[in-house]
Amino acid sequence: MSGRTLYDRLIDAHVVRRLDDDGLVLLYVDRTVLNEYTSPQAFAGLRAAGRKVWNPSAALMVVDHVNPTAARRTREMPDADAARQVDYFADNARDFDIEYFDILDPRQGIEHVVAPEQGLVMPGMVIAAGDSHTTAYGAFGALGYGIGTSDIEHYLATSTVRYRRLKTMRINVAGHPPLGVTSKDIVMEIIRRIGADGATGYAVEFAGPAVTEMSVEGRIVMSIMIVEAGARGVVIAPDHKVLDYLEGRPRAPKGEMWDRAARAWLQLRSDSDARFDREMTIDAGGVAPLVTWGTSPDQAIAVTDRVPDPDSNSTADSKMAATRALAYMGLTAGTPIQSVPIDFAFIGSCTNSRIEDLRDAARVFRGRHVATGVRAIVVPGSTQVRAQAEAEGIAQILIDAGVEWRQSGCSMCLAMNDDILAPGQRSASSTNRNFEGRQGPGARTHLMSPAMVAAAAVTGRITDVRDLIGGDLP
Amino acid sequence: MTPFHRVSGAAAPMTTPNIDTDVIMPKMFLKGVDRSGLGDGAFNLLRFIAGKPDPDFVLNKDGYRDACFLVVGPNFGCGSSREHAVWGLQQLGIRALIGTTFAGIFNDNCANNGLLTISLDAATVGTLADIVASPASNRLTVDLEQQTVRVEGGGTIPFAIEPERKQAFLTGRDAISSTLVFADDIRAFEARHRADNPWF
Numbered sequence: 001m002s003g004r005t006l007y008d009r010l011i012d013a014h015v016v017r018r019l020d021d022d023g024l025v026l027l028y029v030d031r032t033v034l035n036e037y038t039s040p041q042a043f044a045g046l047r048a049a050g051r052k053v054w055n056p057s058a059a060l061m062v063v064d065h066v067n068p069t070a071a072r073r074t075r076e077m078p079d080a081d082a083a084r085q086v087d088y089f090a091d092n093a094r095d096f097d098i099e100y101f102d103i104l105d106p107r108q109g110i111e112h113v114v115a116p117e118q119g120l121v122m123p124g125m126v127i128a129a130g131d132s133h134t135t136a137y138g139a140f141g142a143l144g145y146g147i148g149t150s151d152i153e154h155y156l157a158t159s160t161v162r163y164r165r166l167k168t169m170r171i172n173v174a175g176h177p178p179l180g181v182t183s184k185d186i187v188m189e190i191i192r193r194i195g196a197d198g199a200t201g202y203a204v205e206f207a208g209p210a211v212t213e214m215s216v217e218g219r220i221v222m223s224i225m226i227v228e229a230g231a232r233g234v235v236i237a238p239d240h241k242v243l244d245y246l247e248g249r250p251r252a253p254k255g256e257m258w259d260r261a262a263r264a265w266l267q268l269r270s271d272s273d274a275r276f277d278r279e280m281t282i283d284a285g286g287v288a289p290l291v292t293w294g295t296s297p298d299q300a301i302a303v304t305d306r307v308p309d310p311d312s313n314s315t316a317d318s319k320m321a322a323t324r325a326l327a328y329m330g331l332t333a334g335t336p337i338q339s340v341p342i343d344f345a346f347i348g349s350c351t352n353s354r355i356e357d358l359r360d361a362a363r364v365f366r367g368r369h370v371a372t373g374v375r376a377i378v379v380p381g382s383t384q385v386r387a388q389a390e391a392e393g394i395a396q397i398l399i400d401a402g403v404e405w406r407q408s409g410c411s412m413c414l415a416m417n418d419d420i421l422a423p424g425q426r427s428a429s430s431t432n433r434n435f436e437g438r439q440g441p442g443a444r445t446h447l448m449s450p451a452m453v454a455a456a457a458v459t460g461r462i463t464d465v466r467d468l469i470g471g472d473l474p
Numbered sequence: 475m476t477p478f479h480r481v482s483g484a485a486a487p488m489t490t491p492n493i494d495t496d497v498i499m500p501k502m503f504l505k506g507v508d509r510s511g512l513g514d515g516a517f518n519l520l521r522f523i524a525g526k527p528d529p530d531f532v533l534n535k536d537g538y539r540d541a542c543f544l545v546v547g548p549n550f551g552c553g554s555s556r557e558h559a560v561w562g563l564q565q566l567g568i569r570a571l572i573g574t575t576f577a578g579i580f581n582d583n584c585a586n587n588g589l590l591t592i593s594l595d596a597a598t599v600g601t602l603a604d605i606v607a608s609p610a611s612n613r614l615t616v617d618l619e620q621q622t623v624r625v626e627g628g629g630t631i632p633f634a635i636e637p638e639r640k641q642a643f644l645t646g647r648d649a650i651s652s653t654l655v656f657a658d659d660i661r662a663f664e665a666r667h668r669a670d671n672p673w674f
Contacts, residue, residue, distance in 0.1 A: 433498040
């Protein structure tokens with residue numbers, strides 16, 4: 001018998017009982033984070049059925065999706081719908097006795113930035129939450145995955161989710177990323193190779209020397225973004241970098257308990273003879289800074305390339321999709337992507353809004369200015385990230401460059417708040433989705449790394465960041 | 475949830491790959507605290523141009539306005555976890571989706587609401603899409619008990635479904651009540667789990 005994968009170890013450690021012979025189990029879930037837009041109907045369901053929350057202390061509620069990001073922060077929401085969602089959210093926190101970070105809380109921010117900041121995410125946990133990018137927590141050796149509102153309600157009522165075991169895929173990242181290539185580029189390269197459904201039905205384990213060398217923040221980027229290839233869960237074996245990240249966080253264990261936990265956590269890895277249903281290896285050394293040209297995250301090219309010809313697709317449906325994407329994006333096949341002008345530059349989202357991302361952007365913005373006709377905004381991932389960036393002088397570099405320095409939230413990743421593009425406007429964006437209408441009806445989104453967004457902001461067109469600066473880039 | 479036994483009606487082809495939940499339910503419709511009004515939201519930016527039905531969108535065409543099945547492309551429902559996408563499809567009258575692969579969270583959301591997802595091989599889905607591309611031959615009957623899709627005046631296609639999932643669709647059972655039957659198991663697990671991981 002071959003050894004177990006880390007994914008299987010985590011699942012095995014959380015099975016309350018089997019529910020059928022096809023891998024369906026009642027899975028115990030250690031934590032959740034709730035936001036104001038996917039949770040209301042779950043709480044309404046609990047109220048209607050007269051049910052309680054099984055373990056209120058396992059949940060955290062944080063406002064992030066609908067709030068404005070204007071520099072001056074007030075408790076009031078500008079539009080009536082957002083106000084009603086936030087009011088109901090606060091009512092639910094109070095009535096079900098769940099910890100709540102409101103919009104003025106110094107710990108507020110995007111849920112997937114806040115939960116690790118607070119030390120709520122620990123290796124060995126299973127964390128399910130009402131947001132697809134919950135896979136972020138794989139970076140800590142926890143199994144994170146997204147669920148819908150019905151499963152949020154199920155989780156709140158039972159601390160469990162009915163769960164069908166996934167197939168496993170290990171993605172080995174070998175080599176060293178060249179100058180100007182970030183974890184965002186590596187994961188975008190994986191997605192464009194395997195496709196937008198290349199990991200559907202799989203739990204992904206990232207491994208290999210480039211992952212080991214990567215910061216925890218970089219691993220979070222990979223863990224979040226691989227959702228755009230359909231991954232339903234992500235794990236990365238925890239190491240000393242994870243311990244360093246967690247030690248001293250508000251909710252992390254302390255003293256002797258920390259020592260015990262740390263010893264246990266470092267044991268969490270796939271057995272050397274573990275078998276995966278699928279394995280692939282990519283060489284980080286061969287990755288270039290990437291940019292999406294279409295409306296699916298797998299429609300990406302190296303920044304030095306031209307917009308591809310839809311006729312190069314193998315199937316009629318993918319050709320149709322590419323043709324439609326080009327029409328939506330207002331692009332012509334054969335156009336060098338670097339000649340495409342932008343109207344807007346956005347740095348933010350759970351994918352790329354941490355301090356490391358802002359440092360990357362600041363290296364490009366330092367001593368430069370946002371191009372005429374371009375509007376650039378930076379939305380830090382949390383209020384703590386914002387404070388840290390101000391303390392490090394990053395905020396001032398951005399402001400001096402003509403960038404709008406905002407408060408935290410999901411903002412233009414999905415444009416549920418007032419940060420929204422007009423039809424036809426084109427953005428360079430550090431987010432994770434370039435879907436039709438994602439940043440506003442008719443808006444055109446090009447995904448890329450934060451440094452690449454900064455490069456586009458200062459030149460006014462999509463730009464190879466490697467041409468702007470040399471030695472001090474990541 | 476709504477039980478599913480046997481449903482007959484029109485099917486519409488929508489075979490573009492990777493139709494995401496932002497397209498199925500745009501953000502403007504996500505600001506409620508209940509499930510109402512999402513029928514308007516479903517495919518809103520495709521269905522309407524400046525508030526008027528887009529005559530080129532399949533669900534606005536003769537023979538497809540009352541469709542209760544969609545024959546869809548691979549990875550349907552990818553992207554955001556928003557269950558509003560499923561509620562909206564149901565409010566639009568959609569009872570089952572037939573395709574090759576469905577995105578994971580979306581597929582679970584469908585199961586939790588009684589919207590049946592049927593996975594078939596690519597060639598069969600392609601053939602079915604071609605058949606229903608004509609309103610003259612787009613009437614289907616989906617029989618969950620028998621696990622078949624029957625084309626009116628045509629052939630019958632069998633499909634597979636896990637027995638437990640099938641039972642859930644047939645009975646429309648409340649998943650939480652089913653799970654709370656095991657409340658003692660959960661409590662016992664919790665005690666063991668906390669002893670193993672006191673730092674949680």
